[in-house]
Amino acid sequence: MxxxxxxxxxxxxxxxxxxxxxxxxxxxxxxxxxxxxxxxxxxxxxxxxxxxxxxxxxxxxxxxxxxxxxxxxxxxxxxxxxxxxxxxxxxxxxxxxxxxxxxxxxxxxxxxxxxxxxxxxxxxxxxxxxxxxxxxxxxxxxxxxxxxxxxxxxxxxxxxxxxxxxxxxxxxxxxxxxxxxxxxxxxxxxMEEPQAAFYAWLAQAGSDWRKQVAPGDIILVCDVGGGTSDFSLICVSEVEGNLELERISVGEHLLLGGDNLDLALAHVLRYQMEGEGKTIDDWQFLALVHACRSAKESLFENLDLTEVSLSVPSRGSSLFAGSVATSLSRDTLNQIALDGFLPLIDASEMPAARASAGLQEFGLSYESDPVLSKHLARFLTRSLQNVQANASLAGQFSAEVLAGSFLKPTAVLFNGGFFNAAPARERVLALLNQWSGADAPVRELAGARYDKAVAHGAAYYGLNQLSGSGVRVKAGASRSYYIGLETAGLAIPGFKPPLKALCVVPQGMEEGSEQILDSKEFGLVTGESVTFRFFSSAIRSGDAVGTILPDAEKELEETLELKMELTPLEGHATGEVVPVKLHARVTEMGTLDLWMQHTRSDHRWKLEFAVRTD
Incomplete structure (x- = not known):
């Protein structure tokens, strides 16, 4: 090779x-x-x-x-x-x-x-x-x-x-x-995009990165792209005189980003145009959304521009027959991007729950609450819960850091085209400083490239893989993973016992590592179609392999359902339950191999699905 x-x-x-x-x-x-x-x-x-x-x-x-x-x-x-x-x-x-x-x-x-x-x-x-x-x-x-x-x-x-x-x-x-x-x-x-952005910062900073951070720093990677917003936290610690980096929290999936801003801008311009007596139909509105994206990017990339003209065509025989023109000003962009998506709110304000309308338009599951400030507050609140759930992780932080209702970043690394706009970066910093109330202000890590960082960081990380050297952010699985476990016991009329959850991958489990659960036997159904349900959690970092939770559906998020028929053992009846022990391995490619080893023979079965590591 x-x-x-x-x-x-x-x-x-x-x-x-x-x-x-x-x-x-x-x-x-x-x-x-x-x-x-x-x-x-x-x-x-x-x-x-x-x-x-x-x-x-x-x-x-x-x-x-x-x-x-x-x-x-x-x-x-x-x-x-x-x-x-x-x-x-x-x-x-x-x-x-x-x-x-x-x-x-x-x-x-x-x-x-x-x-x-x-x-x-x-x-x-x-x-x-x-x-x-x-x-x-x-x-x-x-x-x-x-x-x-x-x-x-x-x-x-x-x-x-x-x-x-x-x-x-x-x-x-x-x-x-x-x-x-x-x-x-x-x-x-x-590789996760926020981590790639951080690796790009490491590559750009070279050996000077150690001068920009210190033990005890908690770095928020704030990544707002076209379709999603990603938050991650990386902590800096000192081990035997050397600085070490560890990702300690990853945010929820947020379909909230530049696409939402484009749509908001299109609505504002539509009202503006209709106020001028111009009519915009639904087809033209789609074109207006795309035109707003282009105009937004031009204003973000060229700070000397005060406004950008745009036109929306009709369905005439000529492409621009009946087209209508308008413009997007920098003031409008800043007002919608800042006051609409990043208002200065209290850290206790969480995203509004999704409306319970019985019938909705079917499409992408965009966030029902577009206020990015609230989602950031929720992420920092859940991050504190995740740290507090793991005694060894919590031990890395001072009592002051763990006090309060959310984890307080000390520095921010911005990523994504949204942050080409200096006012957007300044607003996030103002928001974090308002929340933390610390004497030392939250600072921006210098030298980030907001639109090229992800590709840069991915290439730099790839070099580290090839050379076996370089700075590495300790990460592993970003969540804890569980498999559904049917409750054993007598059946009771009218009562269905809750599905238990068995932890098979603890948060932070490194790729290439494995865990063997020798202390317990489980029953595996073979020879007939069965369903395996997998769950996960981003706030239970303290759960170890073998931890059993009493109610999976209540305490965890369901991530995957696998339906399959496992080959029966020779000489055993179809549908017979056989005793097995579990052996979990996270591969270098980021997949989970879950082996179920028959305890009375060498026969074993494998389940496989992907987990998120870098």
Whole structure:
């Protein structure tokens, strides 16, 4: 097997994707421009890839209009810059936010459902197919960049690290891995985006990172992307004179990000335009949302601009027939982004519960409360509960840190295009300082690259994997995982005993490690169809392997249900319960192998699902 000399970091973003390649020999990081279609019969290398697919109508463009050098493409599916630009004018043919659909529990991820609610497209794409097309475009861009640079890098000698939101559940993580394999990337390492951002900061700071942090620091990684918001906490401790880093908390899955801001801005501009006597129908409103995204990004990226003009087309025979124009001002953007999403609230204010309407529009499960400040308050409150649940972890902190109702960060690392805007960063710092009331203000870690950090950090981490050296953030499983355990005992009419939960992976269990539960025997049903239910928790860091909780559904979150039939033992009846002991292993790829060893023979059975490690 060819030894790997390069590391490729891939940020598969909800709105934009990027790649960074690094060379083991000199540890140099290089951003890759991605060759893509920017107009019919026109290709260019751009710094990133818009995470959009335009599904062209029959005969809309001539055959071959979107071919890339050395690669013929179906004219029906265009990925990247042209897809976003043209699709903003024909929004019901534009696939966007495919990444968010991977974590929806309400759809079949292999069914063609995108563009969502489109009546114009007959041959739609599934979320996993859309993800595969994005990744295939990135693979092509990687190969084209290698050829242009006359480099010897290729996928055979490259370690690939692909990032996912820290809040991605096991299903979404496995689907991302599946899409990567289908795109030709082979076996990839999946890495959490906030951790990747932190590794990028470490790479940029070099040996000086130790001068910017100190033992006792609690660093909040605040990552607001296009479709999700991710929070993680990393603590700094001193062991035998050396600084060590450990991730101690990961937030819940939040479908709240730049997409929500785009929608809010579109509503404001719609009211503004209607106040001027202009009419915007539902189809034009979709185009307005995409136009607001482009205008927002322009204002965030160019601080000299005070406003950006935009136009919304109609369905006339000419593309811009009957188009209406308006503009997005910086004042409007700041007002909606800050006062709407990041107001200065009290730390005790939690997100509002979802409305209990019996009938709702079916779609992505966006957060019912869009106030990011409240979700941050909830994350810090739950983080304190998680630390207090583990005596050894709590022992790393002073009584002052553990006092109060939430865990108080001492520093913040920002990530995501949302934080290109200085007012957004300043507002988060003001919010944290208002909550903590500490003498020393919460500080921002200097040197972050808000839009390129994830790809940079993934490539840097990949180098560390290849060299076996470098700074490492101790992480492991971000949650504790449990398997449902049926209660033993006499049946009682009219009463169904609660399902118990057995901890098989404690929070922080490292990849490549294993746990054997020798102290207990369990009964395994073989030879007939059975269901295994898996649960998890982000706030029970103190549970060890073998801990049994009395009521799984009440105390935990259900993450996965596996239905299968296990091969019966020879000489045993179908449906017979056989005694087993459990052996859990978290592999280097981030999957859990749960072996069930028959205690009377060498026979064993295996269950497998993905857990989130770096």
């Amino acid at each position: 060819m030894s790997k000399q390069y590391s490729l970091g891939i940020d598969l973003g909800t709105s934009n994707s990027a790649m960074t390649v690094a060379r083991l020999e000199d540890q140099a990081l290089q951003d890759l421009s991605i060759l893509q279609v920017v107009a019919p019969h026109t290709v260019e290398a751009r710094p990133g890839l818009a995470s959009n697919i335009y599904i062209a109508a029959p005969d809309e463009f001539p055959e071959g209009a979107f071919n890339l050098p050395g690669k013929e493409l179906s004219h029906a599916h265009v990925v990247g810059a042209f897809a976003r630009q043209h699709g903003a004018q024909v929004p019901d043919r534009l696939v966007s936010s495919a990444k968010s659909w991977l974590c929806s529990t309400q759809v079949d991820h292999h069914e063609p459902i995108l563009p969502w609610q489109s009546s114009s497209v007959e041959a739609k794409l599934s979320p996993i197919e859309a993800s595969r097309l994005y990744l295939e475009s990135l693979v092509y861009g990687f190969k084209a960049a290698a050829e242009a640079a006359q480099s010897d890098w290729d996928l055979e000698n490259t370690n690939v690290v692909l990032t996912v939101p820290a809040s991605f559940d096991e299903v979404a993580r496995s689907l991302t891995y599946e899409a990567a394999e289908a795109a030709g990337l082979g076996a990839v390492t999946l």
